[in-house]
Amino acid sequence: MTGGLEGSDWACERGEKWVSQLPFMEATLAPIDEPLISALQIDGPLRIADIGCGGGGTTLEAARRAPTGSIVDGFDISPALIETAGARPSPSESGVNFEVADASTAPAPEPAYERLLSRFGVMFFGDQSAAFANLRRWLAPGGRFAFAVWGPVGENPWMTSAAEAVSTVIDLPPGPQIWRSLHSRRASR
Numbered sequence: 001m002t003g004g005l006e007g008s009d010w011a012c013e014r015g016e017k018w019v020s021q022l023p024f025m026e027a028t029l030a031p032i033d034e035p036l037i038s039a040l041q042i043d044g045p046l047r048i049a050d051i052g053c054g055g056g057g058t059t060l061e062a063a064r065r066a067p068t069g070s071i072v073d074g075f076d077i078s079p080a081l082i083e084t085a086g087a088r089p090s091p092s093e094s095g096v097n098f099e100v101a102d103a104s105t106a107p108a109p110e111p112a113y114e115r116l117l118s119r120f121g122v123m124f125f126g127d128q129s130a131a132f133a134n135l136r137r138w139l140a141p142g143g144r145f146a147f148a149v150w151g152p153v154g155e156n157p158w159m160t161s162a163a164e165a166v167s168t169v170i171d172l173p174p175g176p177q178i179w180r181s182l183h184s185r186r187a188s189r
């Protein structure tokens with residue numbers, strides 16, 4: 001579920017908008033971190049990469065939970081978000097770095113990571129198959145990849161409630177995928 005956005009949108013204006021709303025967005029999404037990071041099974045000092053790390057909230061949380069000696073790197077296509085993430089204080093026990101990269105095409109880092117995670121950062125690839133094939137190369141043999149993505153837009157009140165409320169007052173014009181989904185949901189009632 002991308003809502004029609006792609007990585008290239010995030011690289012400029014969309015990334016800057018996310019920066020401006022960072023405290024609210026991170027507070028809203030924070031409950032995802034516990035199940036996401038638990039699914040990673042960080043069972044020793046590991047090399048961990050956060051894909052589409054945004055302002056770095058999940059990267060820093062993973063670093064707090066990882067044992068001393070771990071390396072936790074955050075990658076994002078948005079320079080504005082990486083600059084914001086890099087300015088945040090990080091836990092001293094783990095090495096935390098942030099880097100601008102298009103994770104769908106960037107060459108695999110050397111050495112590869114033992115863990116990859118992503119909180120809603122892998123939904124915007126233009127070519128999903130090619131992007132995940134690329135990320136497979138980022139992952140060391142036997143590694144783990146845990147990511148959170150939204151389900152279908154029609155089952156996601158967080159994306160639809162505002163448009164649904166407006167649609168009780170006015171007819172929504174043809175537009176984003178979210179609206180089309182609302183139209184078809186109403187038609188099937």
Ligand SMILES: C[S@@+](CC[C@H](N)C(=O)[O-])C[C@H]1O[C@@H](n2cnc3c(N)ncnc32)[C@H](O)[C@@H]1O
Nearest residue numbers: 007010052053054076077078102103119121124
């Ligand atoms: C919904 S935000 C989530 C940010 C962060 N993971 C969080 O949960 O706060 C999606 C993030 O994915 C990043 N992104 C989108 N396409 C990307 C790509 N191809 N490579 C790297 N990052 C990408 C965006 O810049 C944005 O920061």
